[in-house]
Amino acid sequence: MSHETVQPDPSGHFGVFGGRFLPEALIAALDELTAAYEKAKDDPEFQAEFTGLLKDYAGRPSIVTEAPRFAEHAGGARIILKREDLNHTGSHKINNVLGQALLTKRMGKTRVIAETGAGQHGVATATACALLGLECVVYMGEADTKRQALNVARMRVLGAEVIPVTIGSRTLKDAINEALRDWVTNVDSTHYLLGTAAGAHPFPAMVRDFARIVGVEARQQVLDLTGRLPDAVAACVGGGSNAIGIFHAFIPDEGVALYGYEAGGDGVETGRHAASITGGSIGVLHGARTYLLQDEYGQTQESHSISAGLDYPAVGPEHAWLHQTGRANYRPVNDDAAMAAFRLLCRTEGIIPAIESAHALAGAIELGKELGPDATILVCLSGRGDKDMHTAARYFDLFDADVREEDQQ
Amino acid sequence: MSTRLTEVLAAAKAENRAALVGYLPAGYPSVEGSAAAARAMVEGGCDIIEIGLPYSDPQMDGPVIQRAVEHALAHGTNTRHVIDNARAVAETGAASLVMTYWNPIERYGVERFAEELAAAGGSGVITPDLIPDEAAEWIAATDKHGLDRVFLVAPSSTDARLKLTADAAGGFVYAASTMGITGTRTSVGNRAAELVGRTRKVTDLPICVGLGVSNAAQAAEIAGYADGVIVGSAFVRALLEAETPEAGLDAVRTLAAELAEGVRSGR
Numbered sequence: 001m002s003h004e005t006v007q008p009d010p011s012g013h014f015g016v017f018g019g020r021f022l023p024e025a026l027i028a029a030l031d032e033l034t035a036a037y038e039k040a041k042d043d044p045e046f047q048a049e050f051t052g053l054l055k056d057y058a059g060r061p062s063i064v065t066e067a068p069r070f071a072e073h074a075g076g077a078r079i080i081l082k083r084e085d086l087n088h089t090g091s092h093k094i095n096n097v098l099g100q101a102l103l104t105k106r107m108g109k110t111r112v113i114a115e116t117g118a119g120q121h122g123v124a125t126a127t128a129c130a131l132l133g134l135e136c137v138v139y140m141g142e143a144d145t146k147r148q149a150l151n152v153a154r155m156r157v158l159g160a161e162v163i164p165v166t167i168g169s170r171t172l173k174d175a176i177n178e179a180l181r182d183w184v185t186n187v188d189s190t191h192y193l194l195g196t197a198a199g200a201h202p203f204p205a206m207v208r209d210f211a212r213i214v215g216v217e218a219r220q221q222v223l224d225l226t227g228r229l230p231d232a233v234a235a236c237v238g239g240g241s242n243a244i245g246i247f248h249a250f251i252p253d254e255g256v257a258l259y260g261y262e263a264g265g266d267g268v269e270t271g272r273h274a275a276s277i278t279g280g281s282i283g284v285l286h287g288a289r290t291y292l293l294q295d296e297y298g299q300t301q302e303s304h305s306i307s308a309g310l311d312y313p314a315v316g317p318e319h320a321w322l323h324q325t326g327r328a329n330y331r332p333v334n335d336d337a338a339m340a341a342f343r344l345l346c347r348t349e350g351i352i353p354a355i356e357s358a359h360a361l362a363g364a365i366e367l368g369k370e371l372g373p374d375a376t377i378l379v380c381l382s383g384r385g386d387k388d389m390h391t392a393a394r395y396f397d398l399f400d401a402d403v404r405e406e407d408q409q
Numbered sequence: 410m411s412t413r414l415t416e417v418l419a420a421a422k423a424e425n426r427a428a429l430v431g432y433l434p435a436g437y438p439s440v441e442g443s444a445a446a447a448r449a450m451v452e453g454g455c456d457i458i459e460i461g462l463p464y465s466d467p468q469m470d471g472p473v474i475q476r477a478v479e480h481a482l483a484h485g486t487n488t489r490h491v492i493d494n495a496r497a498v499a500e501t502g503a504a505s506l507v508m509t510y511w512n513p514i515e516r517y518g519v520e521r522f523a524e525e526l527a528a529a530g531g532s533g534v535i536t537p538d539l540i541p542d543e544a545a546e547w548i549a550a551t552d553k554h555g556l557d558r559v560f561l562v563a564p565s566s567t568d569a570r571l572k573l574t575a576d577a578a579g580g581f582v583y584a585a586s587t588m589g590i591t592g593t594r595t596s597v598g599n600r601a602a603e604l605v606g607r608t609r610k611v612t613d614l615p616i617c618v619g620l621g622v623s624n625a626a627q628a629a630e631i632a633g634y635a636d637g638v639i640v641g642s643a644f645v646r647a648l649l650e651a652e653t654p655e656a657g658l659d660a661v662r663t664l665a666a667e668l669a670e671g672v673r674s675g676r
Contacts (some may be wrong), residue, residue, distance in 0.1 A: 011542065019536050019542075019543050020540060020542065020543060021511055021512075021539065021540075021543060022468075022538055022540075023468075023469055023537050023538055023540075023561060023563065023585075024540055024560070024561045024563050024565075024566055024570065024574060024585075025561075025563035025564075025565055025566075025585055025588055026565075027540060027565075027566070027570060028563075028565040028566065028567060028570075029565070106453055167472075167479070168465070168479075170464070173466065175465075177466050177467070177468045180469075181468060181469070181471075181590045184469065184588060184589060184590060185588060185589040185590065187588060210637050227594060235650045250486075255585055266592065283512050283516055284511050284512040284515055284538075285466065285512065286466070286468075294512070294516060296516070297487045297488050297513055297517065298464075298488075298512040298514075298516030298517065299464065299465040299513070300465040300512075300514060301481065327435035369667060407611075
């Protein structure tokens with residue numbers, strides 16, 4: 001299958017994946033969004049405004065950093081980090097959020113809702129809403145509000161209302177359900193600022209297009225640094241927006257292998273994981289046909305990951321398609337491997353990655369051993385790890401005894 | 410081919426009244442208990458029963474139905490039980506429908522689901538998150554097995570989408586009274602009447618109105634302009650609030666009787 005063809009098709013399909021599996025009540029809003037986005041895409045004024053915010057507000061372009069001491073543990077391959085952790089708000093999420101927030105203004109809507117898992121998308125959304133004067137409501141699974149209490153505080157400081165979701169598994173998927181319920185009720189005034197390249201058309205394509213600056217910059221930066229394209233690009237995959245963002249510019253480069261690392265949790269074989277492609281099957285969730293974790297009756301199964309941002313039982317439809325066509329490879333990385341890579345990057349390079357991004361780092365360690373010392377691997381360091389200090393301190397037992405006792409209570 | 414659903418709707422029309430449609434998820438308080446409740450709703454006066462298929466991600470349902478569905482899933486209710494309940498309803502002589510989000514059908518097997526439901530005496534299926542644009546396989550399977558496929562229209566639907574949806578639908582067109590999720594409301598407002606009027610211009614199919622209807626007065630109001638009145642959360646709430654299974658059966662039977670009177674006093 002040719003990857004030169006434009007994806008998705010006009011009705012939002014990537015091969016058999018994608019589409020629109022949402023109630024008719026939301027179709028008018030999806031059509032409105034599609035039209036607004038198509039218009040903005042070709043509008044120099046919108047693009048100038050978006051690019052301007054990315055540069056003067058988010059801090060783009062983000063740099064690339066070579067990681068030689070880390071690379072010694074990765075078979076000696078050359079490892080280059082794309083530093084999305086250095087963006088304003090601390091992750092790649094700001095790229096998509098600024099694009100959609102500008103679009104919200106264009107559509108004349110005054111209220112934004114969002115879901116968040118780790119809290120990074122919620123923080124980015126709250127930030128953009130503060131900047132552009134939009135009302136902001138963020139739905140977050142109750143389990144995640146506890147894992148990521150600091151991000152809850154950040155969102156509230158920025159003026160957002162954070163609503164803990166207490167139904168279902170109380171994680172990201174339930175936050176999306178609750179946001180969809182809000183959206184269908186308030187669709188006239190409200191834009192649903194979805195945080196990943198998943199969901200119903202036009203979200204997967206639109207989010208990808210707002211996120212693809214990551215790969216566009218990195219491709220040129222690697223060329224400038226090494227004189228050639230990388231042999232492989234590695235990124236973590238939950239819903240998959242940072243991965244599709246860094247992959248997209250490389251898709252036509254057939255010599256560049258693409259690797260997406262899913263959250264393997266306790267191990268795919270244990271059933272306690274969030275690896276939708278490796279350990280799931282084809283179905284429909286949250287508006288799109290894709291790979292998801294489901295039982296024999298099509299009930300969504302709970303995902304498990306030490307990383308709140310990857311703890312999602314499905315994946316964006318374009319990844320499903322890239323997997324099916326063989327253009328990208330998807331592999332699971334277990335919690336322990338991710339945490340080992342997390343610590344390794346901290347100790348060898350003085351960079352604290354998000355636990356999400358640590359999945360890509362763990363993948364790169366194995367990939368480097370496979371590809372050998374002549375290989376160059378570009379890794380998307382999708383976010384910084386400040387938000388994960390509590391999880392890391394618990395995992396590595398870093399709290400002093402009295403603090404640990406308090407923490408356990 | 411005519412289903413029991415089309416016969417029941419035609420009979421109500423002949424009596425110059427709207428039909429009463431009651432919704433209940435399978436598996437609350439138990440699979441057998443929900444079948445008994447559905448029978449009680451028919452005894453009370455429901456013409457048509459929608460058996461809800463409990464789903465892990467009910468995006469268009471409010472807290473009442475979410476609670477019942479969570480219970481049903483936690484107690485192991487599955488697609489086979491839903492088909493069994495649809496059979497139990499069909500055996501009463503009422504029209505039997507299944508209401509389900511799309512993924513459980515896709516996972517069970519589109520063809521297999523249609524075949525087994527038709528064999529159980531089901532008339533059709535309501536699919537709230539499947540739009541005709543994505544329904545090619547479903548349209549083929551329901552045509553083959555003689556099932557009515559009920560699609561939804563909403564106040565936000567354009568005239569072009571009303572026509573596209575009605576042209577693909579069978580049995581009736583489900584008009585969502587308001588923009589929102591399931592749950593009782595004090596008023597369904599006038600957007601429902603407007604939507605029914607707009608839909609009538611593009612189809613001869615009966616049009617039933619749902620979302621937010623909970624009492625006889627609302628039922629009577631809607632029966633004034635729609636071919637059927639759909640009540641869901643109010644029945645589920647009656648079951649949830651009942652202290653014993655017997656009290657639950659009495660409560661849904663009584664509610665059905667009140668609503669049945671409502672749909673007969675609307676014109």
